[in-house]
Amino acid sequence: MPEVRLDPLRGQWVAYATERNDRTFLPAEDQCPLCPSGPEVPLDEFQVVVFENRFPAFGPSRPPGAGCEVIVYTAQHELTLAGLPAERVRLLIDVWADRYRELGGRPEVEYVYIFENKGAEVGVTLTHPHGQIYAMPFVPPFAELELRASGEHLDRTGRCLHCEELEKELEGPRRLFEAEGMAAFVPHAARWPYEVHLYPRRHQRSVADLDDSERWGLARALLRVAGAYDRWFGFSAPYVMALHQAPTDGRGWPEAHLHVEFYPPHRRADRLKYVAGVELGAGTFVNDTRPEETAAQLRSVI
């Protein structure tokens, strides 16, 4: 049974989920549990499905209200997000919005964290295209840090820190593109080589706040970023994709600005960036690339 413990020295929650140690690990293609009529999706065909994770990191009862869901993007095992039609990515965004509202509406859930791990290099155990949603009973540390910074900036200046950073990035050498209400760039202080941040130009707090046009724009923008990685590296590139949104604890969170962060683990096509001594032990990232150079490289294929 999962549980969470609070580390008193760092003030951070740690999740324990021992059942996950025995979860399905890189099964043969014909044994994929996410394919139609498999053990997780007992349907002959589907577009997008969501189900409760059989091996949750949180919940469903400890702590109360927490939960972990798996979101399967397509019935086609061999595809990736980058290979989906725009219409399917648009459907995926509508599903994200629905899950954000529904899970965030649970009184115990303070944060709905939507993400995708792609590739064995970032720990994927099932290659069928899918993402995950964690309904968390606390605001996780990275979101908390960002919200604190943007909240203090809002109090001091009356402006959104994300909006200001976005304006600066779009004028500078790390800009990737701006189209259909969305903008993407390699951030000034990128921790990961080829890290990309993708924002709606309008100040929107969550994916559920995006209007129809912005959802189409986000669908196309996600395809451009994910496809650019594949084209630049020359293979189906692994990454972690993380949505940062407003917490769902009932506050207004005017300082929150939806964005999607991509962290590919490659520092070049034949080398991985590892989170090791300095990152794990000291909390400081060392990046072997310059954001301005990786931005130029990605711009050439995006």
Next chain:
Amino acid sequence: MAEPQPAPLPAREEAPTLEKQVIQLPDGRYLIVYGRPGA
């Protein structure tokens, strides 16, 4: 060099319909099936 732009989207008067069906699995978990009508 001009930045490549995606093809313009077709004009839409309203957001596409999201169909949603919740299925209870034998082990007590839920499965939610999402889709577009006619897709």
